[in-house]
Amino acid sequence: MPELVQAAQVYAPTRTLQIWKSLLNWLAFFFQIFVQILKGTPCVTQVLSYFGVRNSSLLSSSPQFKPLPDVEPPEEEAPPTSSVALSTLQITTGSVPISVEEERLQKLTVVLDLDETLICAYETSSLPTIICTQATEAGLKWFELECVSSEKEYDGKPKINYVTVFERPGLHEFLKQLSEFANLVLFTAGLEGYARPVVDKIDLENLFSHRLYRPSTISTEFREHVKDLSCISEDLCRVVIVDNNPFSFLLQPLNGIPCISFSPGQPHDNQLLEEILPLLKHLSEQKDVRPVLRERFQMPEWFQNHGIPTCEFTNVR
Template sequence: MGELTQAEVYSPRTQQVWRAVLSWLAFFFQIFFQIIRALGHYPLLSFSSSSSSASSSSSFKPLPSVELVDHDSHPPSAVEISSLHYSPADHLPLQKLTLDVLFSFGLVWLDMDEHILKLFGMVLLTLLKLFILKPLEFCIVMVYGMMMFLFYSDVVVHLTDSLVVLDLDETLVCAYETSSLPAALRTQAIEGGLNWFELECVSIDKEGEGKPKINYVTVFERPGLKDFLKKLGEFADLVLFTAGLEGYARPLVDRIDVENRFSQRLYRPSTISTEYREHVKDLTCISKDLCRIVIVDNNPFSFVLQPVNGIPCIPFSAGQPHDTQLLDVILPLLKQLSEQNDVRPVLYEKFHMPDWFQKQGIPASSWTL
């Protein structure tokens, strides 16, 4: 099978065409609206002050873009459209309708942030106050505003929906059976400053009387783990996905995630077996939208189904007390990815994981893109 190009891997052609059309239309309406504003002295947008005589030449002075109104003083005299004899009071229902329509459109259809919608509404209503619009101009402003909503809503929504899937063992922590942990390694890790704790885990094995077997585990946290989770949680939704058994992983995660930053915890039963590897983590069980989901795992075969969504991190062990991967390497990369509409082009350029998997004999036909 021929090598996949970058565009074939991630960018849906329909989405590219749609964004190009929206971009062109938004640019067109912006230019058109600026032309109309520049031609304000023509009859289409002519204004007359209520204090000027009907026979005097029409001219107006725009209001400042930001105006503090003294509520104790009388409002300024109304500005009329000479051809319609318009009063600003007539625009109050229109302004309210405009804001209501935009607010409903953004919240329900585009799922946009309420504060951004309010800001956009304020800008649009400022335009309405600056220029008492005829129906034609008002429609132009409305269309232009809707185009801006459509063009930028994808970015706004996605910036709040970044999804990061984190592996557990050898990515966030390393764990050893206490009875088999070499004393020298334990001493090196503790003297090196690694945070550690001991854990009792319920094994699937049974003791002689049929009681669950208890295993004692010593866990070392990767340096910077708590700061990493805290800072990452500020711009991404976190999901823990481990191939470990729940009896072992659940109490461990309870210790490292006391703030409950993980919105989901997935264990071995959530993994799948493929023709090439077992315990594969299929990201589509978390989200069908693969544009904004990233998995960080020390085992690349964990994300063999979605090779352009994975970050293959360096495995962590107790012999690496001065490891800086979480805060110095992985966190900055995840922050960069959180600002992308589609994380896959960036990850492809950085790691070329599809090429690597093909060299391992895993064809592209096994991928979910």
């Protein structure tokens, strides 16, 4: 009996320890289930695996994602380079010329007076010889020609006048450079019988597109032989007249450039190349020349100071 009592005393603590271990395991099991419930995603496979269940059919109840095959996706076919370049060129070259064409300015029209603007002429019979001598020594170009007068001889034949013409310095270079960016029109109050042979002599390359003589001028209550630019173009935003006589353009004062009168006593005159040509180049870049000319010369005010009201002529149309 004493041995049994001793054995029972030894076994009792061991049995108690096993019971506590089992109890702790169950508590741990329920604690894991409780945690999964709190997370909202109970893992059935973990519960089953805890019991040693490894059935693949049960484990497959949770989604199984197979990895994508280790193969690079096929490359997209790039469009042929030539077709892309062609379409780009079509867009570029197809749109630019249209916009450039729309923005391209109409060629400037420059109306030039003749006497004392481009040349200076005298009747040869009344011209002192000393003037020709001095002009030649100064390098001034001049020539003589025959002109048909409007007067008649006693026998009814046209009278012939002999004229000496002095060219303004830089005349030919001026006309050549100006013709590169402007249409040239000659407009003189002189008679055709005199003016035509003079222009033929100074315009050997036919740079003037039109020639207008005295019959093309009009008379107003203020002055005669006025040059109405509307006979050249209805749209005057790109029309300029260069004349030593401002009264010639009193109908369109905003289109005029008054220049200094030329005479053979001014052999070193530089108006054409150094003053007028740069201004005309600048005007050729303007959509409307009139605002620039008004600010530069203030011709409406000049005419008003000379008793000529110009308010009816100064509206920019």
